[in-house]
Amino acid sequence: MPQADTVVTDDTLPPLLAEPWQPIERAYCSVLRIVVLIYLTIITSVALVVMWFADPVILPVVTTVLGGVLLLGLFLLLLWAPRRVKHTQYLLREQDVHVRVGFWWHATTSAANNRVQHTEVTQGPLERLYGLSKLVIYTAGGNQSDVKIPGLPTATAHRLKNYLTEQVVAEELLDAAE
């Protein structure tokens, strides 16, 4: 059974760091911000209702918690969301696919194309507003074994999905040929 591959001639695949990583759309920042705003609105309204009806004794506690949440929200809106988008990059190569994310917790996730079980393009209402989609690539590793690329222009997401699907089909044909 031939193990050699015509594409990979080196001992290892080329190192990832030097590769041309693709950034995701800046507009995804707005999606993240709106999500944060929605959560903030919900929490604030709940807190206001509590403050309105609750015992005055616990008022300072609620105010402190709400203040903390609003500060956190401000941080997420102004610092986290733009940096998250800036630090989310993806890389599709001939044989493998990679995503790196993270503001503090950096994570680079890689999967080989011949382990892809199926792919999926999802689009939430907010993403639709900005013409964005998320590409989800599933492998057979069970829970959390999917690779997610958010904030892609919808056309790009579908193009990448088709590319990966073709790759998977080509792999299967190769399997059958052997």
Next chain:
Amino acid sequence: MQPNNQWQRVSPIATVYFFVKSLPHLMNFWPALVPLLAGGEQVRRMAFTYGIPAALLLLVVGVFLQYWFFSFKVEEKRLTLRSGVLNRKRLTLDFERVQQADIVHPFYFRPFGLATLGFESAGSAQQEVDVPGLSVAAAESLRRLVLEQAATAELPADDASATTEADFSLRLGPAEILRYGLMHNTLLYLAPLAAPLGQYIGPLLESSVASIEHSQAYALISWVSENLAISATLVLGLLAVLAGTTLLFGLSVVLALVRYWDYQLTRVGDSFQYRAGLTTIRTRGFKHYKLQKVTITQGLIARLLRRHSMVISKAGSFGAMQAQNNQRFEVPVLDIINLLLLRGELSLPSASWQWVSRSYWLFPVMFMAFLLGLSVLFGCFLLGTAAVWGLLLLPLIYLYFKRRWYCLGYYRDSDWLALRTGFIGFTERWLPTGKLQKIRVVATPISRCFGLVHLQVWSADGVMTIPCLPIALANQMRDSLLTDVVNYRRAWL
């Protein structure tokens, strides 16, 4: 059993199987009991005279209908099942997709020479299929047909599987199975649940002391208590604990014997198979190329007994952890010679374990020391200088994390990635590198400051994390592991 494209019915004895299967469903009818409790004497009498016979009749008819509507068809490449009375179900199982084929001989089939053939298939929707009530010969031949098909789908047909001569075999005697019972005492985890009973046992002991005083046994107890200068109640308490533990271990041993009685493992060509059980004999097999992970464990008791256990997993179902455990290919007890032999059979190399960075113990020790220091300082204000004794915990913390680091090792060669963890015993997990599903390199804010990252790899049976590796090394390992994956073009699932 040869492919014949005919719908076939299973033996009528299979009704017992359907009966056993439908028992759990009876629990769904518990709301029917509510009127019994709420209703008057009249309702209850009616229920007993008509209700119970009607329910039994319904059950019997239901079971019979289930049997009547259950049929299967063996084709060249697939097995099709029809089942269901009201909701008809038709299930097609491609032999190629079969992960595992078990033959189970439940006690109620054994007098009739029948067996249940169980299949498990891979795919996005994991399926389990049972064909009950086949004659043993038919079950064996269908299983062989399926496994051969599954093999020929990817591999050139080897004549080795046709012959029954085993290339490797391993047999475990009752003494070994007994050791398994001692090693894997799952019942021991139930012991803490018994703790609340302590408050009842105390007074019970007191009263039993009084009654025992008059008996012969008391002479012994009083002798012990006098000579060791401890109270008779304490002696009795210790005896009770001893008896309880013995009972738990005894039960565990009995369960182990029932499950693994006459365990025989054989390898013919690249297919492994084991056969074991006292009441229900189970035959389970897998093909070497479907292997996703090998786990070798040795716990505290196992270490004392100098034995190991091995679990070989294939692509797993993650939602149902319990089901998965029941589906695994287990080798319950291995002494060192058998372990080495079996490792050779699976072509596991002998590993030279690499340590991860020292930060793996340094960080937690520093963090815990900081916390301990703070709480001691705080304690000094509240309790006085006595709180300083708390610092004695520090060496313990140090020893714990140092030992944990010392026991942690990873190993990588051209075919395998392995991780060994442990404290007193150990667990070794071996993943074939060509079958890895996903690889992730994670850097936490603190680890990044020290140039360290964690390497996580997903196999088709769970995730494994190698912590605290230098960034360059982890990246290089990731790249080389990915190379192995893209170059692995053989069938793997």
